[in-house]
Amino acid sequence: MSSHQDLITGLIHHPYQPPDSWDAVPPGVFKASTVIFPSVAALRSRVYSAKTGYTYGLRGTPTTFLLEERLATLEGGTHCILSPSGLAGVMTVNLGLLKSGDEVLLPSNVYGPSSDMAASVLAGWGITHQLYDPMNPADLAARISARTRLVWVEAPGSVTMEFPDLTGLIAAARAKGVLVALDNTWGAGLAFRPFDLGVDISMHALTKYPSGGADVLMGAVITRDEALHLRMLKVHGQLGLGVAANDAEFILRALPSMPLRYHAHDASARELAAFLGRQAVVKQVLHPALPGSPGHAHWAATCTAAAGLFSVMLDPALPGTKVDAFVDALRLFKIGYSWGGPVSLVVPYDLNAMRTDRSALPGHLVRFSIGLEAVADLQADLAQALVALA
Numbered sequence: 001m002s003s004h005q006d007l008i009t010g011l012i013h014h015p016y017q018p019p020d021s022w023d024a025v026p027p028g029v030f031k032a033s034t035v036i037f038p039s040v041a042a043l044r045s046r047v048y049s050a051k052t053g054y055t056y057g058l059r060g061t062p063t064t065f066l067l068e069e070r071l072a073t074l075e076g077g078t079h080c081i082l083s084p085s086g087l088a089g090v091m092t093v094n095l096g097l098l099k100s101g102d103e104v105l106l107p108s109n110v111y112g113p114s115s116d117m118a119a120s121v122l123a124g125w126g127i128t129h130q131l132y133d134p135m136n137p138a139d140l141a142a143r144i145s146a147r148t149r150l151v152w153v154e155a156p157g158s159v160t161m162e163f164p165d166l167t168g169l170i171a172a173a174r175a176k177g178v179l180v181a182l183d184n185t186w187g188a189g190l191a192f193r194p195f196d197l198g199v200d201i202s203m204h205a206l207t208k209y210p211s212g213g214a215d216v217l218m219g220a221v222i223t224r225d226e227a228l229h230l231r232m233l234k235v236h237g238q239l240g241l242g243v244a245a246n247d248a249e250f251i252l253r254a255l256p257s258m259p260l261r262y263h264a265h266d267a268s269a270r271e272l273a274a275f276l277g278r279q280a281v282v283k284q285v286l287h288p289a290l291p292g293s294p295g296h297a298h299w300a301a302t303c304t305a306a307a308g309l310f311s312v313m314l315d316p317a318l319p320g321t322k323v324d325a326f327v328d329a330l331r332l333f334k335i336g337y338s339w340g341g342p343v344s345l346v347v348p349y350d351l352n353a354m355r356t357d358r359s360a361l362p363g364h365l366v367r368f369s370i371g372l373e374a375v376a377d378l379q380a381d382l383a384q385a386l387v388a389l390a
C-alpha cells in the first residue's frame, strides 16, 4: 500500500476516539443521513418507531430525540414528532388521521394556510371539510356527522383573536367520539395545559416562541396516545418530513429562555394594547386578556398568560390609504408575517377576504406582534405613527 493510499483511507477510518467523558451545557448536535449499525443483527432488529436505537437520519438522531422529549414535557404530552414547519405539522396530523371519504372540521378563524390546505390538498384527496363557529360549541356539535374524524381547535383564533370555550368545543367532539387536535402555537405550552383540557393532539409551530429568533421554521406534533402517535409517525416518515440538526440545535438553545421571553412579550403587549385602546381612532382592541375582547371570559377561565399578539379595529370611516400610511409610518415595528421573535411586527389584514361572516367586526384590522424592544420606545413609535390617522 502506498503512503498516499494509507493517508486517504486513514483520514476516513482513523483509529483515534475522543474520550467519552464530555459534559457541557449545550446538548450535542448530531448530523447524519447514514447511521452505522454494529452488526447485521442490529440492522435487522432495530425498529425506527421505538426510540431505543437509530436507523437513519430521517428517523431521528440524539439531537432530534432530545428536542422531542423536551417539547413533550413542555406541552404535557408523552410523544412528539418534529416537522420542518408548523404547516408541515398540520399536514402530518391531517394525513396521519384522515383518509378519502372522511371529514375534518375547522374553526372559521383557523390559521389561514390550514384552511387553504383543507380546501385544496385535502379536497383533492377526497377529504371534505367544514368551517364551524368557534364561539358556539352547539354549531360544532351540529356539524359532526358519521364521516367526521377530526376537529381542529385554535385558541385564540388567528388574526381576529377570539378566545373560544375550549372545554365546550372539546366536549362536543368527544361526545361523538371524534378526535381533537389543537393548534397550540399561541399558548406555546405556557398559557394553559392542553392535555388537561382533553385534546388528543397539540400542534405547535416552533417557528414562533420556541425559536424566538425569527430564523428557524419547525413544527411539533405532540400526543399522549401512543397509537395515534404511531399513525402520524408512519405518514411523517413516508412523506420524508425530517428536520435539520442545526435547526433543532437553535430550538434547543432557545427553549430555556422561552418562559421569560413569553412573559415579557405578554406584559408589553397588554400595555400597548391598552394604550391603543385609549385612542379615538381605535374602535376595538382584540386581545383575549383585555376585558371587552371576544372570548375574554373563556381566556380568563383557561389561561394564566397571553403571548404577545393582538389586533385592533380602526374606525371604518377612515380611508384604507390612511391605514396603510399609519403602518408605513411605523419605524420599530416592521411589516411582516409570523411572530415570536425579538422584533415587533405589524400587518394590516383585509377581513373581507378572510372571513365569510365579519359583521361583528366593522373597520380596518391591524395586527401587532410585540417583540422584546423597550415598551416605552414601542409606545412612542405607535404615537408618532398615529399622526398619519389624524
Ligand SMILES: *Cc1c(COP(=O)(O)O)cnc(C)c1O
Pocket: 085, 086, 087, 088, 111, 158, 183, 185, 186, 205, 206, 207, 208, 217, 218, 219, 338
Ligand atoms: C405560524 C403558524 C403556523 C405555521 O407555522 P409555520 O412554521 O410558519 O409553517 C400554524 N399555526 C399558527 C397558529 C401559526 O401562527
